[in-house]
Amino acid sequence: xxxxxxxxxxxxxxxxxxxxxxxxxxxxxxxxxxxxxxxxxxxxxxxxxxxxxxxxxxxxxxxxxxxxxxxxxxxxxxxxxxxxxxxxxxxxxxxxxxxxxxxxxxxxxxxxxxxxxxxxxxxxxxxxxxxxxxxxxxxxxxxxxxxxxxxxxxxxxxxxxxxxxxxxxxxxxxxxxxxxxxxxxxxxxxxxxxxxxxxxxxxxxxxxxxxxxxxxxxxxxxxxxxxxxxxxxxxxxxxxxxxxxxxxxxxxxxxxxxxxxxxxxxxxxxxxxxxxxxxxxxxxxxxxxxxxxxxxxxxxxxxxxxxxxxxxxxxxxxxxxxxxxxxxxxxxxxxxxxxxxxxxxxxxxxxxxxxx
Ligand code: DOR
Ligand code: ZN
Numbered sequence: 001x002x003x004x005x006x007x008x009x010x011x012x013x014x015x016x017x018x019x020x021x022x023x024x025x026x027x028x029x030x031x032x033x034x035x036x037x038x039x040x041x042x043x044x045x046x047x048x049x050x051x052x053x054x055x056x057x058x059x060x061x062x063x064x065x066x067x068x069x070x071x072x073x074x075x076x077x078x079x080x081x082x083x084x085x086x087x088x089x090x091x092x093x094x095x096x097x098x099x100x101x102x103x104x105x106x107x108x109x110x111x112x113x114x115x116x117x118x119x120x121x122x123x124x125x126x127x128x129x130x131x132x133x134x135x136x137x138x139x140x141x142x143x144x145x146x147x148x149x150x151x152x153x154x155x156x157x158x159x160x161x162x163x164x165x166x167x168x169x170x171x172x173x174x175x176x177x178x179x180x181x182x183x184x185x186x187x188x189x190x191x192x193x194x195x196x197x198x199x200x201x202x203x204x205x206x207x208x209x210x211x212x213x214x215x216x217x218x219x220x221x222x223x224x225x226x227x228x229x230x231x232x233x234x235x236x237x238x239x240x241x242x243x244x245x246x247x248x249x250x251x252x253x254x255x256x257x258x259x260x261x262x263x264x265x266x267x268x269x270x271x272x273x274x275x276x277x278x279x280x281x282x283x284x285x286x287x288x289x290x291x292x293x294x295x296x297x298x299x300x301x302x303x304x305x306x307x308x309x310x311x312x313x314x315x316x317x318x319x320x321x322x323x324x325x326x327x328x329x330x331x332x333x334x335x336x337x338x339x340x341x342x343x344x345x346x347x348x349x350x351x352x353x354x355x356x
Contacts, residue, residue: 142178
């Protein structure tokens with residue numbers, strides 16, 4: 001990695017091409033509209049399976065992968081890494097087929113009813129023990145959305161309780177299962193992963209490191225800052241920045257960029273999800289520069305995820321430069337507009353090119 005400074009300030013960096021280890025790209029016109037933002041910035045991405053209906057079979061994942069690849073322009077290099085959506089109906093045979101196919105990178109657990117298209121998720125993960133054992137046998141990672149499903153638990157406490165009630169026993173009972181705790185939001189989750197075994201990792205979004213929960217209510221309700229799991233307290237935000245910038249190899253980049261049209265966000269019952277794909281690397285660069293840890297961005301964005309997934313590190317490079325650039329008020333999400341993160345405001349860094 002190379003960092004150029006002017007007057008003691010980093011102004012330009014080049015590093016190994018990055019990957020996004022947690023991404024929603026949807027389907028159809030929205031897929032075609034949002035995918036270019038990711039292709040510009042990342043070489044690979046873990047594609048979330050929460051379509052409607054969800055991607056529950058190898059055949060569905062193969063077809064979805066084909067639709068994604070059809071949106072990759074000739075000459076561009078982008079590899080979608082496919083996942084299956086765990087349901088109560090997922091069988092051991094499904095996992096065996098997934099492992100044999102060579103097409104499925106991981107299986108995603110959604111706690112039923114907690115977020116976008118999670119109604120077919122699983123209420124009690126431990127009803128899936130046979131499937132979990134199959135994942136362990138085939139060394140296929142389980143990606144978890146870490147929130148307990150109980151409606152009587154405070155919505156800001158659901159991640160912390162998930163770690164104690166679900167994740168810790170899961171790791172104990174399946175001693176070789178590899179788990180990624182997705183989009184962690186709390187100091188306690190960061191501490192748990194940091195102290196955990198090498199087979200446990202976590203992704204961290206840019207928005208959870210840039211905002212705390214006050215941003216949900218700044219001057220009124222802010223639907224474009226609503227995501228799940230929720231933004232948390234300032235001390236949690238700081239703990240996430242500390243974890244990401246620590247150089248610990250089991251924290252890595254996952255944007256959880258999740259496009260929803262403006263009208264579905266600005267609604268009496270708005271959808272969960274924040275769109276950051278248009279500025280993903282720029283935002284992480286801002287966070288790392290602010291923390292005085294730019295030299296550790298490459299590990300977090302380009303090395304550690306590949307290492308955990310046992311994939312080769314990328315050989316191309318990506319360059320970013322410090323330069324204010326404005327984010328538009330809206331972008332096209334296909335047939336309708338969407339509101340990107342930082343709409344109408346500035347980014348501090350901009351993309352200055354990639355070399356594959
Ligand atoms: O905020 C979120 N949006 N969290 C999720 O887990 C899903 C995602 C989406 O698909 O919109
Ligand atoms: Zn997600």
